[in-house]
Amino acid sequence: MGIAVKSYDGRRLRLTAPLAANVNHQMSAFGGSLFSLAALAGWGLLQLQLTGLQLDCNTVIAGGNVAYKRPVFADFDCICELPPDWEGIVEQLKTTGRAALELTPWVEVDGETAMTFTGRYVINVKSPAQP
Numbered sequence: 001m002g003i004a005v006k007s008y009d010g011r012r013l014r015l016t017a018p019l020a021a022n023v024n025h026q027m028s029a030f031g032g033s034l035f036s037l038a039a040l041a042g043w044g045l046l047q048l049q050l051t052g053l054q055l056d057c058n059t060v061i062a063g064g065n066v067a068y069k070r071p072v073f074a075d076f077d078c079i080c081e082l083p084p085d086w087e088g089i090v091e092q093l094k095t096t097g098r099a100a101l102e103l104t105p106w107v108e109v110d111g112e113t114a115m116t117f118t119g120r121y122v123i124n125v126k127s128p129a130q131p
Contacts, residue, residue: 001033003040010052012081013045019075029072029114034107038117039064041080042103046121049082053090056126062100064119072107072114080105097125 002021006014015037022033039061050057080103083089093099100122107115 001036003037005044006077008048011086012079013041013048015041015044015078017076017078019072026071027073029076031066031068034068034072034076034078034115035064035066035117037076037078038066038080038105038107038115039119041078041105042117042119042121045080045082045103046123049086049090050123055093057093057123058126059121059123062120062122064117066118067116068114069116070112070114072109074109076107076109076114078105078107093123093125099123 002018004016006016008014017033017037019029022029024030043059043061046059050059083101083103089099089101100120103119103121105117105119106113107117
């Protein structure tokens with residue numbers, strides 16, 4: 001897919017991918033690539049946060065919904081931001097060892113939204129016995 005990190009500021013992760021590595025038979029970006037990039041942007045943002053908090057966790061995506069707004073005919077970015085209640089989610093994780101949340105990454109091309117994604121992620125703190 002040719003994914004690269006474009007930026008990360010502690011609350012927002014921006015990934016980028018080239019159209020050439022993700023093109024479909026209509027010469028636009030393959031929908032599965034857009035979906036995968038959005039799911040990865042959410043997972044990646046969580047991993048960066050958890051690593052920064054020194055929490056060793058398993059993070060999985062439990063489901064997701066996508067809305068394709070326009071075809072993508074150029075290289076594209078996917079942006080994911082932490083939810084406003086992130087600090088509460090961290091407290092729940094530290095207290096119970098488990099948390100679930102929704103993230104809403106979106107794909108942009110030339111500053112316009114081409115796709116939105118809502119993903120449900122589940123985080124479990126690894127017990128000392130887990131590899």
